[in-house]
Amino acid sequence: MANFSDFNIGVYLNGLFGTMPSFPLEYAGWEAAARTHLDDVLYDYVAGGAGDEATQDGNVHAFRRWGIAPRMLAGAAERDLSIELFGRRYPTPLFLAPIGVVGIMDVADGEAGHGDQEAARAAAATGVPAVMSTLMQDPMEDVAPELGETPGFFQLYTPNDRELAESFVRRAEAAGYAGIVVTLDTWSLGWRPRDLRHASMPQLQGKCLANYTSDPVFRSRLEKTPEEDPGAATLAWAMTFGNPGLSWDDLEWLRSLTELPLLLKGICHPDDVRRAKDGGVDGIYCSNHGGRQAASAPALDFLPDVVAAADGMPVLFDSGVRTGVDVVKALALGATAVGIGRPYGWGIAMGGAAGAQHVLQCLLAEADLTMGLNGYASIAELTRDILVRIP
Ligand SMILES: Cc1cc2nc3c(=O)[nH]c(=O)nc-3n(C[C@H](O)[C@H](O)[C@H](O)COP(=O)(O)O)c2cc1C
Numbered sequence: 001m002a003n004f005s006d007f008n009i010g011v012y013l014n015g016l017f018g019t020m021p022s023f024p025l026e027y028a029g030w031e032a033a034a035r036t037h038l039d040d041v042l043y044d045y046v047a048g049g050a051g052d053e054a055t056q057d058g059n060v061h062a063f064r065r066w067g068i069a070p071r072m073l074a075g076a077a078e079r080d081l082s083i084e085l086f087g088r089r090y091p092t093p094l095f096l097a098p099i100g101v102v103g104i105m106d107v108a109d110g111e112a113g114h115g116d117q118e119a120a121r122a123a124a125a126t127g128v129p130a131v132m133s134t135l136m137q138d139p140m141e142d143v144a145p146e147l148g149e150t151p152g153f154f155q156l157y158t159p160n161d162r163e164l165a166e167s168f169v170r171r172a173e174a175a176g177y178a179g180i181v182v183t184l185d186t187w188s189l190g191w192r193p194r195d196l197r198h199a200s201m202p203q204l205q206g207k208c209l210a211n212y213t214s215d216p217v218f219r220s221r222l223e224k225t226p227e228e229d230p231g232a233a234t235l236a237w238a239m240t241f242g243n244p245g246l247s248w249d250d251l252e253w254l255r256s257l258t259e260l261p262l263l264l265k266g267i268c269h270p271d272d273v274r275r276a277k278d279g280g281v282d283g284i285y286c287s288n289h290g291g292r293q294a295a296s297a298p299a300l301d302f303l304p305d306v307v308a309a310a311d312g313m314p315v316l317f318d319s320g321v322r323t324g325v326d327v328v329k330a331l332a333l334g335a336t337a338v339g340i341g342r343p344y345g346w347g348i349a350m351g352g353a354a355g356a357q358h359v360l361q362c363l364l365a366e367a368d369l370t371m372g373l374n375g376y377a378s379i380a381e382l383t384r385d386i387l388v389r390i391p
């Protein structure tokens with residue numbers, strides 16, 4: 001059993017010998033460190049979100065409206081943070097949420113462009129599974145080997161071209177991804193004032209489109225190859241990316257594409273959970289896209305009802321997790337596994353795979369200590385009744 005809070009002790013021990021931590025120890029520090037490396041367009045793209053950004057702020061603040069009830073003399077000196085998901089044991093309850101621009105966020109060493117592989121290496125080093133975006137800067141086949149023994153899931157943005165969607169899923173299966181996560185909340189881009197101010201976003205600059213430009217179906221739709229005419233390829237991407245017509249009627253087709261675990265991302269309403277379940281999915285991914293798409297209530301506020309409707313089916317959760325304490329609270333509200341987006345994105349920007357691994361170690365050490373000091377030895381003990389509502 002891993003002891004995640006050894007990380008904590010290690011920091012103090014290093015300090016005794018005059019070695020200070022290489023990276024900041026908390027979210028604000030990760031974001032600030034990342035910002036020193038990123039240009040404004042990319043920084044704003046990652047940091048920003050929909051509208052006045054009240055949704056993303058609300059995601060973070062929702063965690064503060066819950067408190068953990070401490071129990072003493074509970075014998076929680078040894079903790080087990082492992083979880084089971086789709087028949088497999090994972091050492092931690094965390095996963096990396098898909099970030100479509102992480103491929104170009106690996107700027108710290110001055111050679112951006114393989115950030116998807118850096119994220120995969122952080123997953124390999126920690127056993128934290130990664131959901132990898134459709135929007136990669138390297139093709140999915142080049143990213144998968146970097147995951148090592150740790151499973152990766154392929155996140156599908158369903159293009160409005162069925163053959164292309166099918167090709168993506170076949171490629172993900174062949175490359176060894178362990179499941180398919182279909183994101184439903186981005187069939188059109190949200191209202192994002194920061195990106196509008198820059199009148200730019202990375203994909204429109206031709207970034208992170210490698211899964212498209214390497215795809216035989218996508219290429220067959222072009223008159224000239226992406227190498228000959230990159231601008232035309234980017235335009236073709238913009239024409240095929242959005243899929244406003246996708247509906248529940250398409251779930252049967254999506255389900256038919258793979259026998260791998262199939263999850264739907266962006267689900268917050270219990271009625272949608274039931275429809276998804278009826279359609280034969282294997283898991284629900286409760287998220288409001290980190291407040292980047294539609295304005296909504298905090299994703300955390302939907303989690304308990306989503307878990308109830310899922311009725312035993314796994315529920316992945318993300319949106320607003322910033323600390324190890326947040327991880328514990330999401331688990332207590334019923335999440336099977338807890339995803340982080342921006343925190344590890346900043347990690348990649350401040351130090352590549354090592355930076356992302358550091359972020360995971362901080363979150364895990366804090367989650368582990370929070371459980372221990374509050375008297376909870378396993379994730380099974382983290383239930384709704386260990387939380388109190390803070391008015
Ligand atoms: C810069 C950025 C890019 C993202 N790209 C994708 C993506 O390609 N696919 C997807 O399903 N979600 C994407 N998301 C949403 C994340 O998967 C996740 O839902 C969100 O970041 C969680 O919120 P958090 O950032 O507060 O942790 C992106 C998020 C960010 C910050």
Ligand SMILES: O=C(O)C(=O)c1ccccc1
Nearest residue numbers: 100135186189203289292
């Ligand atoms: O930025 C995002 O959150 C995202 O997922 C996305 C993907 C493609 C186009 C625009 C946004």
